[in-house]
Amino acid sequence: MNKILLPLLLICYSTGIYSQGLSEKKLKEIVESYKSSIETALVIEDCGHVFDGPLYAAKQLENVFLDASLNFNSKERKVMASSIFYDVIRSKKIVKHHASKDSVLAIVQKITNQLVSKDVIYKLTIIDSKQVNAFTTMGGYLYITTGLLDFVDSYDELAFVIGHEVAHEIKLHTQRKVTKMLYSSSFFKLISIADFKKMVSSINSSLSAPFDQIDEYEADKYGLLLAKGAGYDVNRFGDFFKKFEKYEKRDLLTKLKSTHPFAKHRKNCISKYTN
Known part of the structure; x- marks a missing residue:
């Protein structure tokens, strides 16, 4: 204690x-x-x-x-977010027309309707990739892979994932990560805007968004509340991790190197939040 x-x-x-x-x-x-x-x-x-x-x-x-x-004002966030977005779409294969896009957009709308603050307009991009992943960058840019859309078995499951990604923006996880990287890379010295943008882009544009494990727990909890508030079935949220759980190796070295908690632990915590 x-x-x-x-x-x-x-x-x-x-x-x-x-x-x-x-x-x-x-x-x-x-x-x-x-x-x-x-x-x-x-x-x-x-x-x-x-x-x-x-x-x-x-x-x-x-x-x-x-x-x-360090805190970014709304104008700085908007400029940075837009720059990162264009870097991402230049480096990834974007799917403009996907059979599930309208359904996914509807989920995003229901999720974001739960937010008190309406300062951020969330924007969806679907990436053509077999990887099962989703990530978000500053300014409410949401990215979902086709691999993820094929992987989920229900809209309830997908709503939890989207709620989780929205939570990363609301809880300032990306901004804090940028702050830490800024300090560690520049040793508190000023760097050029171009260098800063490049650094932020490298942090955020990867399909394995490097959020700390603790941030993932927080995003799970808040994302669950958002998806639940939007009317989705909380009993299906843990399904996403059940499918990963049987494949993961839960040893200490893996724990120390991973950017995400073990799927088994995240599933257990989701069960705690819903009880």
Whole structure:
């Protein structure tokens, strides 16, 4: 318990230093966020890998400093997002007309209707690839492979995947990853816009989007809520991971090298969220 609470208490302390001038409403939101983080960390500790609960708590501390250190305004995000999008479509084979596109767009619409903020307009691109994958880049650009569309057995399953990808945008996972890469690559020195765009593109345009394992858990939870709110069957969400589970090798080395949690653990946590 202490290994989970300590990072969260550090967040409270560090944020408290900068809390002067914050409104009562904002402070209440911060407190509620901490409570939610503790609850989620305890759930993940139970259903995930032995490392995942403590890592989730520690990740929240990292997020506080990343969010405070660098933030993109709406104009910067729009310019960056557009540049990344054009880099992606130049490097991938895009399917303009797919038999399932209208159905997928309908799911995207139902999912995004659940969002309180309407600042981001989500845009779908289907990529011709046998790989089973989906990813999102800054600015609400969603990418789904034809391999994924062939892999899922229901729209409920697909709605969960789309909700998961939307959650990556809402929860600022890509932006935080960019911030970390910016610091590690430039050692806090300014770099050119061209170099920065190239770096961000390399981070985001791969079909295996390099989100941290803890971000995947958070995107699973929030994506589940979005898909559920859109009317899809929560009992089918875990089906996506059941098909991966029997093929994965769950050893420590694989755990340390992987950008995603084990499918078995993600399936277990989805079951916890739906109960």
